Amino acid sequence: MSRTAKTGKALPVRAARWELKFSTRIALLFGMLGMVAISVVMVYSLRTAQDNLQSEIKNSLAQHQRSIVSLIETRLQLLEVYLHSASARRTVTALSEQAQPVEQIAADVAFMFQDANIDSKLEVFFLLDPAGKLVMDAGLPLFDIVPLVAALRAPIHYAHGWNLVLAGEQSALLKATPIFDPATIQLRGYLFVGLALGQNRRLVADLLAGSNLDLLVLGHAQTPLVWQGESPLALQPERPLAILEQDDDGLYIKRAAISLGGTNEPFWLTLGVSDNRFASIYSAYFNSFLLLSAGFLLLLVVAAWLLRISHDRAIGQLLGFIEAIQAGDRGRAFRPTGIYEYNRVGFAMQRMVEDLHVAAAVFDSAEGMAVTDARHQVLRVNQAFTRITGYSAEDVVGHSLDFMLVQAGNDMLRGAILAALGQQGAWQGELLGRRKNGQQYPQWVSITEVRGGGERQVLNYVITLIDTTQRKAAEQRIEQLAYYDPLTNLPNRRLQRERLEKALLASAESGQYGAVLFIDLDDFKTLNDARGHDIGDLLLQQVAVRLSGCVRHSDSVARIGGDEFVVLLEELGSNETSAAQQAESIADKILFSLRQPFRIGQMEHFSTLSIGISVFQGGAQQVDELLKQADLAMYQAKAAGRNQHCFFAPEMQARVLQRASLESDLRQGLLKGEFVLYYQAQIDQQAGLYGAEVLLRWQHPERGLLAPGEIIPVAEGSGLILPLGEWVLETACATLAQWRQRPQTQHLSLSVNVSAKQLQQLDFVEQVLHIVKRSGCDPQRLKLEITESMLLDGREAVIAKMARLKTHGLRFSLDDFGTGYSSLSYLKSLPLDQLKIDRSFVNDLLTDPQDADIARTIVSLAKALKLEVIAEGVESLEQCERLSSFGCTRFQGYYFGRPVPLEQLLTGEVVESR
Ligand SMILES: Nc1nc2c(ncn2[C@@H]2O[C@H](COP(=O)(O)O[C@H]3[C@@H](O)[C@H](n4cnc5c(=O)[nH]c(N)nc54)O[C@@H]3COP(=O)(O)O)[C@@H](O)[C@H]2O)c(=O)[nH]1
Numbered sequence: 001m002s003r004t005a006k007t008g009k010a011l012p013v014r015a016a017r018w019e020l021k022f023s024t025r026i027a028l029l030f031g032m033l034g035m036v037a038i039s040v041v042m043v044y045s046l047r048t049a050q051d052n053l054q055s056e057i058k059n060s061l062a063q064h065q066r067s068i069v070s071l072i073e074t075r076l077q078l079l080e081v082y083l084h085s086a087s088a089r090r091t092v093t094a095l096s097e098q099a100q101p102v103e104q105i106a107a108d109v110a111f112m113f114q115d116a117n118i119d120s121k122l123e124v125f126f127l128l129d130p131a132g133k134l135v136m137d138a139g140l141p142l143f144d145i146v147p148l149v150a151a152l153r154a155p156i157h158y159a160h161g162w163n164l165v166l167a168g169e170q171s172a173l174l175k176a177t178p179i180f181d182p183a184t185i186q187l188r189g190y191l192f193v194g195l196a197l198g199q200n201r202r203l204v205a206d207l208l209a210g211s212n213l214d215l216l217v218l219g220h221a222q223t224p225l226v227w228q229g230e231s232p233l234a235l236q237p238e239r240p241l242a243i244l245e246q247d248d249d250g251l252y253i254k255r256a257a258i259s260l261g262g263t264n265e266p267f268w269l270t271l272g273v274s275d276n277r278f279a280s281i282y283s284a285y286f287n288s289f290l291l292l293s294a295g296f297l298l299l300l301v302v303a304a305w306l307l308r309i310s311h312d313r314a315i316g317q318l319l320g321f322i323e324a325i326q327a328g329d330r331g332r333a334f335r336p337t338g339i340y341e342y343n344r345v346g347f348a349m350q351r352m353v354e355d356l357h358v359a360a361a362v363f364d365s366a367e368g369m370a371v372t373d374a375r376h377q378v379l380r381v382n383q384a385f386t387r388i389t390g391y392s393a394e395d396v397v398g399h400s401l402d403f404m405l406v407q408a409g410n411d412m413l414r415g416a417i418l419a420a421l422g423q424q425g426a427w428q429g430e431l432l433g434r435r436k437n438g439q440q441y442p443q444w445v446s447i448t449e450v451r452g453g454g455e456r457q458v459l460n461y462v463i464t465l466i467d468t469t470q471r472k473a474a475e476q477r478i479e480q481l482a483y484y485d486p487l488t489n490l491p492n493r494r495l496q497r498e499r500l501e502k503a504l505l506a507s508a509e510s511g512q513y514g515a516v517l518f519i520d521l522d523d524f525k526t527l528n529d530a531r532g533h534d535i536g537d538l539l540l541q542q543v544a545v546r547l548s549g550c551v552r553h554s555d556s557v558a559r560i561g562g563d564e565f566v567v568l569l570e571e572l573g574s575n576e577t578s579a580a581q582q583a584e585s586i587a588d589k590i591l592f593s594l595r596q597p598f599r600i601g602q603m604e605h606f607s608t609l610s611i612g613i614s615v616f617q618g619g620a621q622q623v624d625e626l627l628k629q630a631d632l633a634m635y636q637a638k639a640a641g642r643n644q645h646c647f648f649a650p651e652m653q654a655r656v657l658q659r660a661s662l663e664s665d666l667r668q669g670l671l672k673g674e675f676v677l678y679y680q681a682q683i684d685q686q687a688g689l690y691g692a693e694v695l696l697r698w699q700h701p702e703r704g705l706l707a708p709g710e711i712i713p714v715a716e717g718s719g720l721i722l723p724l725g726e727w728v729l730e731t732a733c734a735t736l737a738q739w740r741q742r743p744q745t746q747h748l749s750l751s752v753n754v755s756a757k758q759l760q761q762l763d764f765v766e767q768v769l770h771i772v773k774r775s776g777c778d779p780q781r782l783k784l785e786i787t788e789s790m791l792l793d794g795r796e797a798v799i800a801k802m803a804r805l806k807t808h809g810l811r812f813s814l815d816d817f818g819t820g821y822s823s824l825s826y827l828k829s830l831p832l833d834q835l836k837i838d839r840s841f842v843n844d845l846l847t848d849p850q851d852a853d854i855a856r857t858i859v860s861l862a863k864a865l866k867l868e869v870i871a872e873g874v875e876s877l878e879q880c881e882r883l884s885s886f887g888c889t890r891f892q893g894y895y896f897g898r899p900v901p902l903e904q905l906l907t908g909e910v911v912e913s914r
Pocket residue numbers: 680693694695696707708709712725728753754755815816839872873874875892893894895899
């Protein structure tokens with residue numbers, strides 16, 4: 001037998017041995033059940049009917065027995081009444097006179113009882129004389145009483161109750177009464193009445209009258225006395241009492257012991273009735289049984305029909321669901337039927353289908369999948385497998401996948417995989433695969449056993465392949481990004497730290513010295529800002545190449561940020577001096593190498609660098625500490641004039657600590673008001689003192705008066721420059737406000753140094769205007785000194801702030817002019833009022849023609865830009881005169897006065913010289 005699947009292929013389906021439609025099966029089952037049930041009911045009903053019949057017959061016969069006994073008793077009582085009545089009246093006369101016929105006595109009794117038929121009741125009625133001789137027989141002639149009289153014992157016995165007298169075939173129940181002569185009270189005889197029993201057909205007829213009995217036998221002891229009807233069982237006195245029996249002719253017979261006339265005689269009465277008389281009861285039972293069976297069968301048919309309908313509907317729904325799934329309706333949900341079991345099947349099937357869809361979806365996932373049998377022969381592969389490996393299903397089905405593995409011959413690996421599969425049922429790991437085109441590729445392989453069957457033996461292996469080529473490349477890329485500087489391809493700070501940690505451990509083990517060179521390019525920021533970041537990047541790349549060229553292969557060069565590089569030198573021997581010498585020689589080599597001109601595009605650039613060296617012998621030191629030491633040494637090298645190296649010395653550390661403590665002091669100093677302002681006079685050639693520069697001083701409780709050089713870097717580093725700068729501005733404005741009050745001073749202006757951090761504040765303009773307004777000073781007398789370097793970051797924003805402040809009357813001076821890289825066009829865009837010639841040019845003005853030229857140029861430039869110009873650091877008359885010769889008319893310097901407290905500024909010679 002075969003069934004056609006959706007694919008059109010014939011699927012072999014083994015039919016069950018007794019395959020029947022469910023409805024047919026139900027009909028058969030119900031039919032059989034109906035037959036069995038009807039048979040059982042029939043047997044039960046018949047037996048019940050029989051039992052009921054017998055019980056009815058039994059009851060009926062018992063009833064008849066009671067009636068018959070009652071009839072006989074009634075007859076006896078009547079006879080007794082007759083007897084006594086007859087004895088009371090004429091009977092005595094009759095006996096004495098002998099004239100009264102017996103008929104007359106009977107007629108008297110009949111008259112007395114008004115009973116015309118009394119003759120028929122007085123069947124046995126006779127008189128005996130005292131000697132027991134029959135005097136008169138007044139009973140019915142039907143009965144011959146002679147044998148009875150002969151069988152009598154003394155007549156007196158019969159005066160006390162009924163007595164059975166048996167005389168051959170004759171028998172009767174007799175009772176007597178003595179007859180006395182009323183006059184003499186002499187016994188004259190006995191009057192007897194009796195009920196004839198033996199062969200008394202009249203009695204039997206009377207007893208059977210109106211009954212449906214077919215048999216009656218009245219017996220005494222072993223002798224039937226009178227009977228009517230025939231049955232072989234009826235005349236057998238030995239038959240059991242009170243048991244219903246049936247003879248071969250179907251006659252039901254029941255014998256019972258009875259008591260008559262108060263005697264103790266063993267009378268028995270057997271009654272019989274033919275089963276024909278109960279045919280109607282049988283037929284009633286049979287008919288109702290037939291009716292019941294027919295009704296039951298009908299019910300069965302209806303039930304089977306209803307069952308079939310509901311089954312057909314439910315199975316139709318279930319089949320519809322299955323066929324829809326087969327037809328590709330994947331999202332079809334099972335609609336519950338009215339039958340619980342089918343719903344379970346339907347829902348189980350729906351879950352199964354969903355699981356199969358999930359499994360199919362999983363199988364069609366982006367991961368390559370192959371399913372093999374227990375002998376590793378491929379059964380199925382998915383599309384991703386083909387995409388990854390290049391092998392189609394036809395290429396691999398029926399083969400082992402070993403040929404695709406580069407390590408196929410590696411027995412150890414194979415053994416490890418099989419061992420893992422045996423123990424955990426799964427293995428995963430990285431294997432080198434070979435694609436169909438021969439290309440090798442890394443792949444992550446997972447193998448999982450599928451077990452089943454009674455003994456849970458391995459049925460299949462599911463193999464998942466993930467091509468990790470891209471992931472590995474990405475990992476490498478991530479590692480490159482995480483550990484290498486993308487600009488120079490040198491290790492970055494993170495990698496260098498790790499290498500340093502390893503180097504320290506190695507050094508601790510070997511006892512060999514190593515060294516860290518912290519390298520910072522001199523003036524790189526200036527180049528970067530002036531020439532742009534692209535040029536800066538090119539320089540950094542070339543620096544990286546040169547640095548790498550200066551060290552051994554085993555050494556490590558890293559760029560840890562901006563223009564900072566760290567070189568790690570290892571295995572410098574176990575002699576500290578020799579190690580330091582080696583480090584120094586490499587530092588010199590680096591300095592020399594980097595001093596050579598760089599060619600960046602069309603431009604030739606000269607660069608120098610500062611190197612801090614820290615020598616280490618692992619164990620005691622931490623990476624951070626080592627880097628910090630080298631960094632400090634590098635700053636030392638910068639402070640010492642740049643383009644040189646400097647070894648770390650513990651004093652440097654002390655300075656750092658000192659700086660930290662200064663920061664804490666500075667915070668306290670601000671709170672305690674330890675800061676003061678000094679004023680350095682600014683002189684106009686014609687007008688004399690025209691203003692002053694405000695210079696910060698700190699009256700340190702322990703260290704005395706500190707200059708800005710010690711305060712400002714710490715304040716800027718800690719952020720305290722903001723409250724400090726605000727205080728300076730407020731104090732200067734307060735001075736200006738005071739000066740405004742006095743005619744001698746109201747023309748004086750003040751220059752206030754502003755730090756880059758102050759200027760970068762978003763609300764700098766508002767802050768300044770607020771302070772100015774609150775102080776009540778003339779904003780035109782306030783000049784803010786900025787440096788070129790402040791304009792490097794966020795130049796547009798700084799210019800906008802300057803412009804806003806200028807609209808409120810404030811003025812700006814460009815400090816240290818000439819030391820930076822300001823271009824002319826850039827200078828022109830700044831909203832300036834004054835250029836300040838840097839002290840370094842003034843210093844060598846008289847000796848260095850180049851500085852003199854610069855100073856002259858700055859004066860000319862200021863004039864061209866219509867700006868004031870002032871020279872700072874003027875220490876001699878000669879310098880002053882030379883600057884005057886260039887056209888500079890304003891001066892500041894020790895020649896005119898050192899920075900002094902406010903009181904001294906106004907009382908000093910300068911004011912007087914005005
Ligand atoms: N942000 C702030 N910066 C401030 C503040 N106060 C000062 N500073 C900055 O500190 C720099 C150094 O100031 P100071 O140590 O006070 O030195 C000034 C003068 O003492 C010195 N000077 C003046 N004349 C001469 C001279 O003839 N010879 C000589 N060797 N030195 C001289 O120059 C300093 C003033 O220079 P300048 O500012 O360039 O005019 C100082 O430069 C400020 O940058 C402050 O409150 N806030």
